[in-house]
Amino acid sequence: MLVMVLVIFLVFPLIAATLGIAGYFIFRNNLTPPLNILIAPIFVFVASLIFMFTVAGNDSFMIWVVLYTLISLATGALTLLLNKLAKK
Template identity: 40%
Template sequence: MVLIGFPVLSLLIGIVGYFLFKNIFVPPLIVFLGSLFATYTVFNDSFLIWVFVYTSLAFLSGSVVKIFKERKGS
């Protein structure tokens, strides 16, 4: 889950969130808050490093979609 499931989910949230909110900062915030909540309720404190990794993935995927969309001219 930690190495495949959650990263794919955060990438998808970054992509879909950009199209929904037209902002690259809202999807990473959602991923950050969700994974931070999961760190202290489901997982232990060692999961905290993954919170920042998943947030970065969501930000990068939203940024890539934004760049491609601007280059396409839509």
């Protein structure tokens, strides 16, 4: 039980944040600025939904799906902002 709590509160948010940052850097040259920060959150959303229906098995995990997606979106947007500020 403790392992699952650590995974939900620590591991998954770190993975979502890392994917948000990595998604920005991977797609920054290939897509326009609004789209390059949206690819990783879409991936996180789909992966979290698959996890919710296969492993978690309950609908109460949906709040975590939304939070992980928002974490990924926030870190991607923050990376975009910091990258623009560093270039000035």
